Amino acid sequence: MNDTRQSAEDLAILEQLNLDYNHSDQASDAKRFSEFLAEDFIVQTPGVTRNREEYLEYIAKPRPFKDLVLREFKIRILGDVALIHGRATYTMIANGADQEALYTDVYQKREGTWVCVSACAIAPGA
Template sequence: MQTPGVTRNRTEFLEYIAKPRPFKDLAVHDVTIRILSDVALIHARSTYTMLADGAKREALYTDAYQKRAGVWVCVAACAIAPGT
Protein backbone atom coordinates (compact mmCIF):
# COMPACT_ATOMS: atom_id res chain seq x y z
CA MET A 1 0.00 0.00 0.00
CA GLN A 2 1.41 3.33 -0.99
CA THR A 3 1.22 6.32 1.33
CA PRO A 4 -0.26 9.31 -0.52
CA GLY A 5 2.48 11.47 -2.01
CA VAL A 6 5.26 8.97 -1.29
CA THR A 7 7.37 7.13 -3.85
CA ARG A 8 9.58 4.25 -2.74
CA ASN A 9 12.32 2.35 -4.50
CA ARG A 10 12.51 -1.44 -4.25
CA THR A 11 14.60 -1.50 -1.06
CA GLU A 12 12.41 1.10 0.67
CA PHE A 13 9.23 -0.77 -0.30
CA LEU A 14 10.53 -4.09 1.01
CA GLU A 15 11.49 -2.42 4.30
CA TYR A 16 8.04 -0.77 4.49
CA ILE A 17 6.08 -4.00 4.06
CA ALA A 18 8.36 -5.88 6.47
CA LYS A 19 7.28 -3.57 9.32
CA PRO A 20 3.95 -3.87 11.07
CA ARG A 21 1.47 -2.45 8.59
CA PRO A 22 -0.04 0.97 9.41
CA PHE A 23 -3.49 -0.17 8.25
CA LYS A 24 -6.12 -2.86 8.82
CA ASP A 25 -9.19 -4.27 7.08
CA LEU A 26 -7.52 -4.42 3.67
CA ALA A 27 -9.98 -5.53 0.98
CA VAL A 28 -9.62 -5.77 -2.80
CA HIS A 29 -12.43 -4.89 -5.22
CA ASP A 30 -13.08 -4.70 -8.96
CA VAL A 31 -10.14 -6.91 -9.94
CA THR A 32 -9.39 -7.12 -13.67
CA ILE A 33 -6.63 -9.37 -15.01
CA ARG A 34 -5.43 -8.98 -18.59
CA ILE A 35 -3.04 -11.61 -19.92
CA LEU A 36 -1.02 -10.46 -22.92
CA SER A 37 1.17 -13.42 -23.90
CA ASP A 38 3.91 -13.63 -21.23
CA VAL A 39 2.83 -10.39 -19.50
CA ALA A 40 -0.19 -9.89 -17.25
CA LEU A 41 -1.65 -6.63 -15.95
CA ILE A 42 -3.74 -6.66 -12.79
CA HIS A 43 -5.91 -3.64 -12.05
CA ALA A 44 -7.94 -3.28 -8.86
CA ARG A 45 -9.24 -1.00 -6.14
CA SER A 46 -8.41 -1.57 -2.48
CA THR A 47 -9.97 -0.20 0.68
CA TYR A 48 -8.37 -0.09 4.12
CA THR A 49 -8.48 1.66 7.50
CA MET A 50 -5.49 3.59 8.86
CA LEU A 51 -4.53 2.54 12.39
CA ALA A 52 -3.27 5.98 13.43
CA ASP A 53 -6.55 7.86 12.99
CA GLY A 54 -9.17 5.32 11.86
CA ALA A 55 -9.52 7.06 8.49
CA LYS A 56 -11.07 4.93 5.72
CA ARG A 57 -8.99 5.09 2.53
CA GLU A 58 -8.93 3.57 -0.90
CA ALA A 59 -6.32 3.16 -3.59
CA LEU A 60 -6.19 2.08 -7.21
CA TYR A 61 -3.39 -0.16 -8.27
CA THR A 62 -1.84 -1.86 -11.26
CA ASP A 63 0.65 -4.70 -10.98
CA ALA A 64 2.60 -6.04 -13.95
CA TYR A 65 3.69 -9.66 -14.03
CA GLN A 66 5.96 -11.45 -16.47
CA LYS A 67 6.12 -15.20 -17.01
CA ARG A 68 9.74 -16.30 -16.54
CA ALA A 69 10.65 -19.97 -16.92
CA GLY A 70 6.98 -20.86 -16.39
CA VAL A 71 6.59 -18.78 -13.21
CA TRP A 72 4.68 -15.47 -12.97
CA VAL A 73 6.92 -12.82 -11.36
CA CYS A 74 5.79 -9.33 -10.32
CA VAL A 75 8.00 -6.87 -12.23
CA ALA A 76 6.25 -3.58 -11.45
CA ALA A 77 3.62 -2.24 -9.07
CA CYS A 78 1.86 1.09 -8.78
CA ALA A 79 -0.69 2.18 -6.17
CA ILE A 80 -2.37 5.57 -6.24
CA ALA A 81 -4.68 7.01 -3.63
CA PRO A 82 -7.28 9.07 -5.57
CA GLY A 83 -7.40 12.74 -4.71
CA THR A 84 -3.77 13.00 -3.61
Protein backbone atom coordinates (compact mmCIF):
# COMPACT_ATOMS: atom_id res chain seq x y z
CA MET A 1 0.00 0.00 0.00
CA ASN A 2 1.40 3.39 -0.87
CA ASP A 3 1.85 6.18 1.68
CA THR A 4 -0.88 8.37 0.15
CA ARG A 5 -3.53 5.68 0.40
CA GLN A 6 -2.41 4.69 3.91
CA SER A 7 -2.46 8.32 5.00
CA ALA A 8 -5.96 8.85 3.60
CA GLU A 9 -7.23 5.72 5.34
CA ASP A 10 -5.52 6.67 8.60
CA LEU A 11 -6.87 10.20 8.35
CA ALA A 12 -10.44 8.89 7.91
CA ILE A 13 -10.05 6.52 10.88
CA LEU A 14 -8.62 9.27 13.08
CA GLU A 15 -11.34 11.72 12.07
CA GLN A 16 -13.99 9.17 13.09
CA LEU A 17 -12.18 8.48 16.38
CA ASN A 18 -12.14 12.21 17.09
CA LEU A 19 -15.89 12.43 16.46
CA ASP A 20 -16.46 9.33 18.61
CA TYR A 21 -14.34 10.81 21.42
CA ASN A 22 -16.39 14.01 21.49
CA HIS A 23 -19.76 12.27 21.14
CA SER A 24 -18.87 9.74 23.84
CA ASP A 25 -17.82 12.54 26.17
CA GLN A 26 -21.20 14.29 25.86
CA ALA A 27 -23.10 10.97 26.12
CA SER A 28 -21.13 9.59 29.13
CA ASP A 29 -20.37 6.56 26.96
CA ALA A 30 -17.58 4.87 28.91
CA LYS A 31 -18.12 1.65 26.93
CA ARG A 32 -17.19 3.34 23.64
CA PHE A 33 -14.20 5.02 25.26
CA SER A 34 -12.99 1.65 26.52
CA GLU A 35 -12.81 0.48 22.91
CA PHE A 36 -10.24 3.04 21.77
CA LEU A 37 -8.33 4.15 24.88
CA ALA A 38 -4.94 2.47 25.28
CA GLU A 39 -4.31 0.50 28.46
CA ASP A 40 -1.65 3.09 29.40
CA PHE A 41 -3.88 6.10 28.57
CA ILE A 42 -3.37 9.31 30.57
CA VAL A 43 -5.60 12.41 30.44
CA GLN A 44 -4.96 15.86 31.87
CA THR A 45 -7.60 18.50 32.44
CA PRO A 46 -7.21 21.63 34.57
CA GLY A 47 -5.85 20.48 37.93
CA VAL A 48 -6.37 16.74 37.35
CA THR A 49 -4.43 13.83 35.84
CA ARG A 50 -6.31 10.54 35.39
CA ASN A 51 -5.30 7.11 34.15
CA ARG A 52 -7.54 4.99 31.92
CA GLU A 53 -9.54 3.40 34.75
CA GLU A 54 -10.07 6.72 36.54
CA TYR A 55 -11.12 8.41 33.31
CA LEU A 56 -13.64 5.69 32.42
CA GLU A 57 -15.18 6.04 35.90
CA TYR A 58 -15.31 9.81 35.46
CA ILE A 59 -16.86 9.62 31.98
CA ALA A 60 -19.56 7.18 33.15
CA LYS A 61 -20.97 9.89 35.44
CA PRO A 62 -23.46 12.45 34.10
CA ARG A 63 -21.63 15.25 32.34
CA PRO A 64 -21.76 18.75 33.88
CA PHE A 65 -22.31 20.26 30.44
CA LYS A 66 -24.60 19.97 27.44
CA ASP A 67 -24.60 20.93 23.77
CA LEU A 68 -20.99 19.93 23.11
CA VAL A 69 -20.16 21.06 19.57
CA LEU A 70 -16.90 20.36 17.79
CA ARG A 71 -15.97 23.64 16.11
CA GLU A 72 -12.70 22.72 14.42
CA PHE A 73 -9.90 20.21 14.51
CA LYS A 74 -6.66 19.42 12.76
CA ILE A 75 -5.10 15.97 12.47
CA ARG A 76 -1.34 15.61 12.08
CA ILE A 77 0.02 12.13 11.36
CA LEU A 78 3.65 11.71 12.36
CA GLY A 79 4.52 8.12 11.48
CA ASP A 80 2.76 5.81 13.93
CA VAL A 81 1.68 8.75 16.12
CA ALA A 82 -1.08 11.24 15.38
CA LEU A 83 -1.98 14.47 17.10
CA ILE A 84 -5.48 15.89 16.99
CA HIS A 85 -5.76 19.54 17.96
CA GLY A 86 -9.31 20.78 18.38
CA ARG A 87 -11.72 23.37 19.68
CA ALA A 88 -15.19 22.70 21.03
CA THR A 89 -17.92 24.68 22.75
CA TYR A 90 -20.43 23.60 25.37
CA THR A 91 -22.86 24.99 27.94
CA MET A 92 -22.52 24.36 31.66
CA ILE A 93 -25.71 22.84 33.08
CA ALA A 94 -25.35 24.44 36.53
CA ASN A 95 -25.32 28.06 35.40
CA GLY A 96 -25.93 28.11 31.64
CA ALA A 97 -22.48 29.59 30.94
CA ASP A 98 -21.09 29.01 27.48
CA GLN A 99 -17.54 27.66 27.50
CA GLU A 100 -14.82 26.85 25.00
CA ALA A 101 -12.38 23.97 25.25
CA LEU A 102 -9.09 23.45 23.47
CA TYR A 103 -7.70 19.93 23.34
CA THR A 104 -4.90 17.80 22.01
CA ASP A 105 -5.39 14.05 21.78
CA VAL A 106 -2.49 11.73 20.97
CA TYR A 107 -3.09 8.47 19.11
CA GLN A 108 -0.60 5.73 18.37
CA LYS A 109 -0.96 2.95 15.83
CA ARG A 110 -0.37 -0.27 17.74
CA GLU A 111 -0.55 -3.61 15.96
CA GLY A 112 -2.39 -1.91 13.09
CA THR A 113 -5.00 -0.14 15.24
CA TRP A 114 -5.12 3.51 16.29
CA VAL A 115 -5.58 3.94 20.05
CA CYS A 116 -5.70 7.08 22.14
CA VAL A 117 -2.67 7.14 24.45
CA SER A 118 -3.01 10.64 25.86
CA ALA A 119 -5.37 13.58 26.01
CA CYS A 120 -5.00 17.09 27.34
CA ALA A 121 -7.83 19.61 27.51
CA ILE A 122 -8.06 23.22 28.55
CA ALA A 123 -11.74 23.04 29.41
CA PRO A 124 -13.20 25.29 32.10
CA GLY A 125 -15.84 23.53 34.17
CA ALA A 126 -15.61 20.22 32.40
